[in-house]
Amino acid sequence: MPTSHNLQIFNTTELALPISENTAFKLLEAIQKGEEILFESVEVAYVDEQEIVRINKEFLSRDYITDIISFRYDDDSYDNEGIEGTLYCCLPRIIEQADEFGEDKTTETYRILAHGLLHLCGYDDQTDSEKAKMTELENLYLSLILK
Template sequence: MAINFFNEEIDFKLNHKAKLKTWIKNTVEEEGFKLKDVNFILCSDDYLLEINKQYLNHNTYTDIVTFDNSEKEDQIVGDIFISVDRTNENASKFGVSGDTELHRVIVHGILHLCGYYDKKPEDKALMTEKENYYLSKFKSLGS
């Protein structure tokens, strides 16, 4: 089992790495999966825009792009690209801390790997409910 964090085109220090890894592992297990290998690539808006264009043919800024590389249905393997520029901007817009918004986006990517979608309104509502649930679990882990 491996959870890795990388930076691309940004100088960013991730807080609470060990706690985040425990939380991610617990989330995956609670959803009924085994965590095998997940890479989080924290990057700039421009870096993620290029990923979005190259792999998804979307010419828009986004906060996250998730690639599911799982070969077995019960295992989680993936690469999750997160724009720290975008999460910080969204944190200001939503009146939350940068860490809180980053954590929401992290769990959002994990939930995608667990089979949740967010295109239809009912799917988005369930995704948000799950994000809120797991964010409360992160807070209850203590520091």
């Protein structure tokens, strides 16, 4: 897939990616504007179950499949003016989740992308209230791009 400014998307799976780069970039821009931050460089890598487990083990000491892992690289996590990061998204898991939640796979894929971008902005989801806040923001940003 070609690059859109500060967003690069790679699909290393054998599955068709159910989102468009143009709409993904609109999502990034909506979050950037709404959160008053600047994404300097974001890579999104769609991977299979084996690769997400490998990344999870190697970097987080966790041995299971997850839908997304976010890594932020820029030095100053208190300065949201030049966020750099990589989002590893497990496309088979996202599609499976869509079925579990009764959601279409395109919307679920954008939701997970929004979730990862919000993590790069500094949001966390360790508590019920943090999860609720992230879901509220995901819904807001999805409503702006999926009209």
